[in-house]
Amino acid sequence: MAADDSTSIPLTAMGCRWILDLTHLPVAAVKEMRRRWSRCEELDADPATIALDEDRVPVVPVPAHRFGELQESDRHPPSPPVFVPYDDHRLHALPYDLSRALTRRGITRLTGRALLLHAAALTDAAGRAVVLVAPSGTGKSTASATLGRHLGYVTDESVVITWVGGEARLAPYPKPPSLIPTRMGEAPTAQDKDERSPDDLGLAPTHPDPVVAAMVTLARSDEADEPRLVEVDLLDQLQDLLPETSSVFALPDGLEQLARAATRSGPPLRLEYREIGDCLGLLRSLLQERERPAPEWVHLPPRPGERLPPSSESGASWDEWPLTAGAVVRRLPWTDAIAHEGRVLVLLHHQPVLLAGLGELVWTQTGTPRSVGELEALAVAAFGEHPESARLVHDAVASLAARGLVVVDPEQGEGV
Incomplete structure (x- = not known):
């Protein structure tokens, strides 16, 4: 790790290289921001960390009154910076705004290059990862903060999967988890999300090169007396997973990749639970189980000339005229x-x-x-x-x- 007073910090997150430029931050805020992203700084120095995009993209928090000026001055560089405006009177909102901006640029950088999911991920000591998929705001960060004290913390919201030698390798993104704080007499919103360092939350170490061993969808229910893993039909699971993916359509075999990831441990699984803390033993057992036979499917990719062009509109006109047998x-x-x-x-x-x-x-x-x-x-x-x-x-x-x-x-x- 570089000297504590550095304001230019190299990061690796989501399989991409970054430079976190804290030059424009108040001195008192630099140390806190750097601590929030210390795990991504450590990953950058670890040769085992997967890197899918080696370009160093600057991520630059800037005072709101200078945002337009700086954005205009860097309009056409090879790797445009990610400028994150902040208000001096709402500096507490900057950590969430920064991680959200970095995530969005990361998705843009990796579109068509990796399988991207809105999901959390945790590992055992050997780096075998379980991916937890759920819609935004339904408990992924809470699951990460709760279970991550016992299982290695990989990410609380963005999973990046690439295939190496038949294995689903996961590019870690141990950002500060986005948790909604509880304040007396207030109704917190997503904009109030608190982002503290994974170390301050007591989360277990991040493995630099995790391999996906299991993927489950989360289904919290007050009716679930005991947590359980339920086998789900493959196509039903894919329908639940697709809304939680980013740009799967940009991959030449996006559905096939998603099906392979969803069946890493065997049949697709849904985790039904009331309290996520009760699921630790179940997930540990899942990571230790031998892989069971996965369901069989037939991949039907378009042949040359059959693929729907990215810019075209799907949907054909239909005039509802009667059909003849010769049509x-x-x-x-x-x-x-x-x-x-x-x-x-x-x-x-x-x-x-x-x-x-x-x-x-x-x-x-x-x-x-x-x-x-x-x-x-x-x-x-x-x-x-x-x-x-x-x-x-x-x-x-x-x-x-x-x-x-x-x-x-x-x-x-x-x-x-």
Whole structure:
């Protein structure tokens, strides 16, 4: 660690290199801010720490009245600084604003390069990590601060996963946990979040090179008498995980990576609990268990020319004209897809669409253009005779077309 009076501090956080520039901070605040980020400073000096982006991006707290001036002077450098304005009268809000700004830039730097989740992570002594996924404001930081006294603290909000030799390696981000303080007679808000050093909170050491051993979604409930791990269907788990990811659509195989991460310990799991402190033994056991067989799935990535371009709009027009048996249906570009036990989860940019029954059949069968008559025959072969099979297939085609998953050739599909 550099001298205590340094105001230029190298950090590694989220797998990215940074320089925390405290030049513009009041002298009394420099030492406290540096202590908050001391673990990221230590990671920077550890050769075992994973680094995905070696560019040193400055993170600079600045007085609010100088924000515009400094931002204008650094408009086009190779690595634009992250300027974080603060008000002298609200200096207590700066730690949260700074970590939020660094996190946002980190997500931008890693988009399309790593699997990013809004999640907490903790490790055993060997660096085997459990990832805890939950929506914002539902207890990830509390879980980190509570369980992190006994399990190694990795991050309380942003998990970065990259694959090395088949292992899901995690880039640590031991920022000061964002905790909402309890003040007598006040209703605290997210803007009041208190960020203290992990060391001041008594959190266990951060492993420099964690490997994901398990991933669970969190479900707090007052009805949960005892904490328990519940097995969840793979596609249902992916639907719960996707809103807690950042830019998974920018990865060429984002759904596949997410499925692999979600099944590191075997079947996908949901942790149901009343008090997070009661879950320590359960999570320790999970990290010590031998890996169980994971569910099987089929990855259905788009072939060259089939991938939905990032700038395009998903969704096709549908005029609701009647379909003839000769109308030709073909699949439209998509981002990624996974099939599992008779259902398929299709990703259109950031929007997941879960298909089952006739919807799944029509989508999977129209990679090669097919007539409506062919689809009706395939439906009968798969599901048996039905007096309204033609109408049901027509409805399925119309539904997929309205959601931008297939298109009907208008020249062959108009009229009856």
